[in-house]
Amino acid sequence: MKIEKNKVVAISYQLKVDDGETGMVHHETITDENPFYFLFGHEAVFPKIEAAIEGKEAGDTFSVYLGYEEAYGDYDEFKKVIIPKSNFKEEGKKNKEILKVGRVIPMQDDKGNQMRGEILKVDYRGVHMDFNSPLAGFDLEFEGKIVSVRDAEQEEIDHGHVHGPGGHHH
Structure with missing residues (x-):
C-alpha cells in the first residue's frame, strides 16, 4: 500500500542534529518495535518529510535534511x-x-x-x-524506514490524527 493522503503511516528513524561544532550528532532513535504513527497529509510532520515519503511503501527507506528554517525555526x-x-x-x-x-x-x-x-x-x-522547541535553531537529518501503511478510519480523518497504536485515544 502506497503512502498518500489519509493513510496512517508508521515510521522508525534516527534523528541527527547539527551541533554547530562537530557536525551531525545522534539525538533520538525511534525503533521499528515502537514506531512513530501519524496521519499523512494532515500536517503532522514537517512538509519536507511528507514529500520524501509520499508514494513509498512499508519497508522503503528515506533520508531527509532540514535546515533550521524548515524545522523548528530560529531560536526566539x-x-x-x-x-x-x-x-x-x-x-x-x-x-x-x-x-x-x-x-x-x-x-x-x-x-x-x-x-x-x-x-x-x-x-x-x-x-x-x-517555549522554544529544544531543537529550535538546529539543522536536522532524518534517516528512516516506513514500518507500516494502512487506511485511516473515518473518525481519524475527521479528527485529523491517528487513533490506536501510537496515536491519540479518546
Whole structure:
C-alpha cells in the first residue's frame, strides 16, 4: 500500500542534529518495535518529510535534511517569558512538584493553543519559562524506514490524527 493522503503511516528513524561544532550528532532513535504513527497529509510532520515519503511503501527507506528554517525555526528570545507563580497553584497552594528547574510542562496560551515550556528558574518575579522547541535553531537529518501503511478510519480523518497504536485515544 502506497503512502498518500489519509493513510496512517508508521515510521522508525534516527534523528541527527547539527551541533554547530562537530557536525551531525545522534539525538533520538525511534525503533521499528515502537514506531512513530501519524496521519499523512494532515500536517503532522514537517512538509519536507511528507514529500520524501509520499508514494513509498512499508519497508522503503528515506533520508531527509532540514535546515533550521524548515524545522523548528530560529531560536526566539521572545518565547522566553515570566509567568506569575499564582498560575501554578492547585487548590490555593503552590505546587512545588511542578516548579522544578529543567522540567518541561504542558501549558496553554490565552487562545487555548497547547504548548510545552521548560522551567528555567523560579524567583521573586515568577516562573521563567522557555517555549522554544529544544531543537529550535538546529539543522536536522532524518534517516528512516516506513514500518507500516494502512487506511485511516473515518473518525481519524475527521479528527485529523491517528487513533490506536501510537496515536491519540479518546
